[in-house]
Amino acid sequence: MIVEIVNTGTELMLGRVLNTHQQWLCARLADLGCVVSRQVAVADTAREIERAVRESLSRADVVIATGGLGPTSDDLTRAVLAEALGRELVEDAAVRAHIEEFFARRNRPPPPGTLVQARVPEGALVLPNPNGTAPGLIIEIAPNPMRVGGARGWLVMLPGPPRELQPMFDDSVAPWLLRTLPLRSGFVCRTFRLHGIGESSVQDRIAGPLEAMVAAGLDVGYCARPGRVDVRFRAEGESAGRLVDDAARVLDQHVGAFVFGTGEEELETVLVRRLTAAGCTVAIAESCTGGIIAHRLTNVPGASAVLLAGWVTYSNHAKQALLGVGADTLGRHGAVSDPVAREMAEGARRATRADYAMAVTGIAGPGGGTADKPVGTVFIAVAGPDETHVWKMFNPWDRATFKEVTANQAMDGLRRMLCGLPLEPRDVRQLVTPKPL
Amino acid sequence: MIVEIVNTGTELMLGRVLNTHQQWLCARLADLGCVVSRQVAVADTAREIERAVRESLSRADVVIATGGLGPTSDDLTRAVLAEALGRELVEDAAVRAHIEEFFARRNRPPPPGTLVQARVPEGALVLPNPNGTAPGLIIEIAPNPMRVGGARGWLVMLPGPPRELQPMFDDSVAPWLLRTLPLRSGFVCRTFRLHGIGESSVQDRIAGPLEAMVAAGLDVGYCARPGRVDVRFRAEGESAGRLVDDAARVLDQHVGAFVFGTGEEELETVLVRRLTAAGCTVAIAESCTGGIIAHRLTNVPGASAVLLAGWVTYSNHAKQALLGVGADTLGRHGAVSDPVAREMAEGARRATRADYAMAVTGIAGPGGGTADKPVGTVFIAVAGPDETHVWKMFNPWDRATFKEVTANQAMDGLRRMLCGLPLEPRDVRQLVTPKPL
Numbered sequence: 001m002i003v004e005i006v007n008t009g010t011e012l013m014l015g016r017v018l019n020t021h022q023q024w025l026c027a028r029l030a031d032l033g034c035v036v037s038r039q040v041a042v043a044d045t046a047r048e049i050e051r052a053v054r055e056s057l058s059r060a061d062v063v064i065a066t067g068g069l070g071p072t073s074d075d076l077t078r079a080v081l082a083e084a085l086g087r088e089l090v091e092d093a094a095v096r097a098h099i100e101e102f103f104a105r106r107n108r109p110p111p112p113g114t115l116v117q118a119r120v121p122e123g124a125l126v127l128p129n130p131n132g133t134a135p136g137l138i139i140e141i142a143p144n145p146m147r148v149g150g151a152r153g154w155l156v157m158l159p160g161p162p163r164e165l166q167p168m169f170d171d172s173v174a175p176w177l178l179r180t181l182p183l184r185s186g187f188v189c190r191t192f193r194l195h196g197i198g199e200s201s202v203q204d205r206i207a208g209p210l211e212a213m214v215a216a217g218l219d220v221g222y223c224a225r226p227g228r229v230d231v232r233f234r235a236e237g238e239s240a241g242r243l244v245d246d247a248a249r250v251l252d253q254h255v256g257a258f259v260f261g262t263g264e265e266e267l268e269t270v271l272v273r274r275l276t277a278a279g280c281t282v283a284i285a286e287s288c289t290g291g292i293i294a295h296r297l298t299n300v301p302g303a304s305a306v307l308l309a310g311w312v313t314y315s316n317h318a319k320q321a322l323l324g325v326g327a328d329t330l331g332r333h334g335a336v337s338d339p340v341a342r343e344m345a346e347g348a349r350r351a352t353r354a355d356y357a358m359a360v361t362g363i364a365g366p367g368g369g370t371a372d373k374p375v376g377t378v379f380i381a382v383a384g385p386d387e388t389h390v391w392k393m394f395n396p397w398d399r400a401t402f403k404e405v406t407a408n409q410a411m412d413g414l415r416r417m418l419c420g421l422p423l424e425p426r427d428v429r430q431l432v433t434p435k436p437l
Numbered sequence: 438m439i440v441e442i443v444n445t446g447t448e449l450m451l452g453r454v455l456n457t458h459q460q461w462l463c464a465r466l467a468d469l470g471c472v473v474s475r476q477v478a479v480a481d482t483a484r485e486i487e488r489a490v491r492e493s494l495s496r497a498d499v500v501i502a503t504g505g506l507g508p509t510s511d512d513l514t515r516a517v518l519a520e521a522l523g524r525e526l527v528e529d530a531a532v533r534a535h536i537e538e539f540f541a542r543r544n545r546p547p548p549p550g551t552l553v554q555a556r557v558p559e560g561a562l563v564l565p566n567p568n569g570t571a572p573g574l575i576i577e578i579a580p581n582p583m584r585v586g587g588a589r590g591w592l593v594m595l596p597g598p599p600r601e602l603q604p605m606f607d608d609s610v611a612p613w614l615l616r617t618l619p620l621r622s623g624f625v626c627r628t629f630r631l632h633g634i635g636e637s638s639v640q641d642r643i644a645g646p647l648e649a650m651v652a653a654g655l656d657v658g659y660c661a662r663p664g665r666v667d668v669r670f671r672a673e674g675e676s677a678g679r680l681v682d683d684a685a686r687v688l689d690q691h692v693g694a695f696v697f698g699t700g701e702e703e704l705e706t707v708l709v710r711r712l713t714a715a716g717c718t719v720a721i722a723e724s725c726t727g728g729i730i731a732h733r734l735t736n737v738p739g740a741s742a743v744l745l746a747g748w749v750t751y752s753n754h755a756k757q758a759l760l761g762v763g764a765d766t767l768g769r770h771g772a773v774s775d776p777v778a779r780e781m782a783e784g785a786r787r788a789t790r791a792d793y794a795m796a797v798t799g800i801a802g803p804g805g806g807t808a809d810k811p812v813g814t815v816f817i818a819v820a821g822p823d824e825t826h827v828w829k830m831f832n833p834w835d836r837a838t839f840k841e842v843t844a845n846q847a848m849d850g851l852r853r854m855l856c857g858l859p860l861e862p863r864d865v866r867q868l869v870t871p872k873p874l
Contacts, residue, residue: 011660013473015464016628016667019456022478027452036450037485039478041459048474072636072659105833111637131835163838223453284749290735291728294749298727299837301803309755312721312731312747314740318789322746322759352755366738400736 001181003029004056005039006049008067008077009160013043020162021066028169032177033187033236044068046080053081057146057153062181064173067160069134071114077157078121078137085139085155087121092135095126099133127172132164136172154180188240191232192251193265194258195412199224202231205254210247218243226397227405257421260412267411268296274418275306280355282414284310285323285348287335288364288378293407308352313344319361323347336361336373338390345381345388356417357383358410362395364402378406382413382423389413389423438618440466441493442476443486445504445514446597450480457599458503465606469614470624470673481505483517490518494583494590499618501610504597506571508551514594515558515574522576522592524558529572532563536570564609569601573609591617625677628669629688630702631695632849636661639668642691647684655680663834664842694858697849704848705733705740711855712743712793719851721747722760722785722796724772725815730795730844745789750781756798760784773798773810775827782820782827793854794820795847799832801839815843819850819860826850826860 005025011017019041026036040056042048044067056063068077082089096118103110117134120126127136137157143150156173158165177183194202199222210220216239221232231251235243251259261270275282284293284307294310297303311322316335319325324347329339345359362378369375376396382389391413395405416423442462448454456478463473477493479485481504493500505514519526533555540547554571557563564573574594580587593610595602614620631639636659647657653676658669668688672680688696698707712719721730721744731747734740748759753772756762761784766776782796799815806812813833819826828850832842853860 010658012459013463013476014467014669015460015462016660016669018460022449022459023452023455025452026450030451035480036452037480038489039450041476043472043474052475074659106831111635113637163835221451221453286728288735290740291723291731291747291749294728294751295732295840298725298749298751298801299840301836303727304751304805307749307751309751309759310728310749312728312735312744312749314731314735314744314746318746322788351759364735399738403732403736 001034001062001183002060003034003036003062003064004060005036006052006056006063006065007039007041008044008049008052008065009041010043010045010074012041012067021165024162024166025064025066025169028174031189032174033183033189034177044074044076046076049077049080050084053155054084054146057141057144057155059147060153061151062154062156062177064156064158066158066165069117069137069157069159071111071117071133078117078119081139081155081157082121085121085141087123087139089119090122091118092120092126093118095120095135098128098135102133125176127158127168129159129164129168131167132159132161134159134164136168138173138176186238186240187234187236188244189232189234190244190248191230191263192248192259193228193230193261193263194255195228195260195267195408197229197255197258199229202229202255202258206231206250209250209254213243213247213250216243218247220247226401227395227408257416260415266296266300267408267415269300271411271415271418272297272300272303272306274415275356276302278418280418281306281308281352283308283348283352283354283357285344285357285359286310286312287314287319287344287360288362289360289403289406289410290314290364292403293358293360293410296407296411308354309348311348319344323351334373336363336377336379338379338392341379341381341390342383342388345383345390349383355385356414357381358414359383360406360410362393362402362406364399366399376402378402378409380406380410380413382410382417384417389417391423438471438499438620439497440471440473440499440501441497442473443489443493443500443502444476444478445481445486445489445502446478447480447482447511449478458602461599461603462501462503462606465611467626469611470620471614481511481513483513486514486517487521490592491521491583494578494581494592496584497590498588499591499593499614501593501595503595503602506554506574506594506596508548508554508570515554515556518576518592518594519558522558522578524560524576526556527559528555529557529563532557532572535565535572539570562613564595564605566596566601566605568604569596569598571596571601573605575610575613623675623677624671624673625681626669626671627681627685628667628700629685629696630698630700631666631668631692632664632697632704632845634666634692634695636666639666639692639695643668643687646687646691650680650684650687653680655684657684663838664832664845694853697852703733703737704845704852706737708848708852708855709734709737709740709743711852713739715855717792717855718743718745718789720745720785720789720791720794722781722794723747723749724751724756724781724797725799725801726797726840726843726847727751727801729840730797730847733844733848745791746785748785756781760788771810773800773814773816775816775829778816778818778827779820779825782818782825786820792822793851794818795851796820797843797847799830799843801836802833803836813839815839815846817843817847817850819847819854821854826854828860 042052125138139155142152144153219234223230233247291312313319325343345357349357359381365375479489562575576592579589581590656671660667670684750756762780782794786794796818802812
């Protein structure tokens with residue numbers, strides 16, 4: 001099954017936007033057992049779109065084209081490809097109704113020109129777009145004259161905005177692929193997410209125990225990011241399920257404490273779930289992380305059941321006035337210190353009467369470092385009913401990565417406290433953030 | 438000048454890594470006046486690499502291939518393309534010395550196989566790699582038999598890791614391009630960022646006044662996102678600068694109040710700059726935005742000079758206890774209301790003695806909505822020395838987009854207050870978030 005991707009958009013060719021579709025679609029398709037053989041990006045001119053799609057259709061069973069389905073004069077994909085495939089555009093009543101309702105809800109008449117998105121190539125499968133106006137489209141091309149041998153092909157057209165494309169792919173395209181195409185049978189893929197241990201260390205611990213399974217057909221993949229690593233087990237055929245189950249057991253046995261979730265779960269999702277299950281609440285006192293921990297927690301539906309409040313005490317005065325950190329503590333140890341982190345966490349817990357609190361104080365850079373406390377130095381505190389645990393990390397990354405890495409460390413610390421796991425991994429070497437990639 | 442990009446790497450086709458080269462290289466080349474006409478990503482097999490590069494060389498003057506220059510068995514680019522172009526690989530003494538020194542500095546002998554990176558295609562221009570071991574390579578192909586007409590072409594090979602490729606492009610490839618190739622003279626490109634007005638409305642107001650300039654060679658592009666639109670003016674040749682200046686004046690004349698920045702500036706960057714210039718401070722009281730406003734502001738270097746503190750008062754109790762919102766106000770109007778937004782902003786300002794404060798209270802969804810206050814309802818307050826302004830928006834998006842859109846609205850509100858602009862655009866219709874794209 002040959003799949004190619006064509007991403008259209010002049011903004012891509014000018015480098016104005018980052019093409020996230022390529023990674024996202026390739027990962028989704030790989031998880032379905034289908035490796036994309038080529039991805040192409042072209043400007044949104046009629047000539048480039050048609051040429052790229054024709055070339056891909058000369059090689060592939062399925063071509064996924066993204067972008068250009070909107071209502072403006074730049075949006076050519078639908079009309080150009082319908083014409084190239086010899087299909088008339090006809091109005092789809094359901095799509096038209098959806099577009100009209102979309103604007104009605106916003107108390108606006110549909111802007112002129114927007115209803116062109118209700119015109120779909122004759123015979124196309126229309127994919128609903130609850131997050132926007134332009135529907136997705138799937139056209140079957142049987143026979144496919146662009147391909148030697150004329151084998152049947154499909155052209156899938158998806159809207160450009162990721163928040164429209166991604167749910168549409170998951171809800172409509174993936175099920176369509178599974179029922180329409182001969183994807184590999186018995187294909188099993190499971191991903192485990194680990195924090196606080198490096199890729200090489202994981203490999204050291206599990207490669208030996210997994211050797212026999214790998215010989216029996218198990219595929220093991222590692223995807224490392226700063227401070228984290230995903231371990232992916234894939235297998236196909238009759239014994240696929242059993243192989244992956246056995247591999248999961250090996251992983252749990254050797255590095256189980258580091259596994260925080262599966263699939264694409266984030267630490268914040270896991271935390272909200274565990275706190276909710278325990279009927280517990282949390283407060284967050286941030287400084288150098290600037291609000292990212294609260295922001296990530298509140299991305300999780302149901303966070304309001306567990307998060308009482310967060311602070312971003314960016315100045316020393318705010319730490320004192322809002323969290324009760326002692327002027328004396330600040331004076332003696334400085335803002336970036338164990339005692340200040342401890343007082344921030346305990347102050348947050350007191351002020352809200354939350355069961356747990358996380359606090360972070362550190363130096364995000366690029367400025368602010370000293371010989372004693374270089375950029376990347378951070379103290380993290382987790383305060384609970386029984387104890388407050390504080391530990392120091394060194395996260396020498398650019399500011400954005402520093403924030404994410406530090407937020408992960410704080411959240412994983414709370415996860416470990418909730419699970420009764422040691423907060424500092426036994427191998428202290430793992431505390432130091434692994435080499436950047 | 439036709440330029441194409443070929444990104445090689447099986448990890449790209451599996452979706453394990455994000456392809457940042459495409460955006461980065463396209464943006465750099467666009468700024469040099471050269472728009473990339475096609476980008477392709479393929480797996481790192483000899484067959485795919487050769488086929489993709491041959492196809493690109495059949496169309497382009499310059500082909501930039503990334504990846505596959507390392508020392509492992511996966512790294513095929515150098516050998517495959519040297520053979521395809523009929524060049525012997527010969528050892529370059531300077532590269533060899535660099536590689537040996539690279540490992541000597543780390544107290545390691547060069548790992549077996551790594552010196553293969555010192556073998557370069559005969560006649561290639563060797564580009565130094567201070568951040569890694571594999572050099573970049575530029576091969577001139579004159580005549581180019583793969584291209585109809587045989588016009589001269591160039592193949593540029595760059596290492597995969599961004600921290601090696603980017604400095605190498607800036608230090609070696611860009612200068613080489615400028616001295617070797619007939620890039621457009623007088624290419625001008627300027628982008629303006631607008632908030633609070635939709636793409637169609639901008640087009641309605643400026644298309645007419647710009648008509649003559651477009652006829653004279655001005656290119657106008659729109660890139661819309663929820664609640665925002667970028668307007669891009671491009672022109673080349675002698676009158677390029679004047680055309681773009683005139684277009685900028687038209688934009689300012691008709692929609693100037695909506696323009697918050699240029700290039701790739703974000704609202705938070707502009708705010709930190711304006712607050713710093715005015716010697717003013719700010720505090721942020723968030724609820725449904727969950728910390729994203731503070732997070733974004735603290736992404737800007739220098740934010741510590743202006744941001745005193747932020748709150749995420751996720752519960753009603755936190756709004757009272759931490760910001761001084763009245764129990765009575767909450768009881769009578771509910772958390773999502775004008776008076777509560779006002780009291781949050783004024784409470785934040787009082788608690789920190791900041792000059793300005795932003796506050797947001799609303800319903801991010803997916804749950805929590807009522808007939809009266811559906812999901813997406815939000816009240817935003819900006820409190821300053823002279824007045825507190827509160828306004829209501831309706832942002833019915835998925836939670837992540839809701840947060841970004843609402844954060845933009847709050848920050849743009851403060852921008853307008855700082856600039857003495859009306860906080861509510863004259864056309865009330867623009868208050869409703871424009872159509873998603």
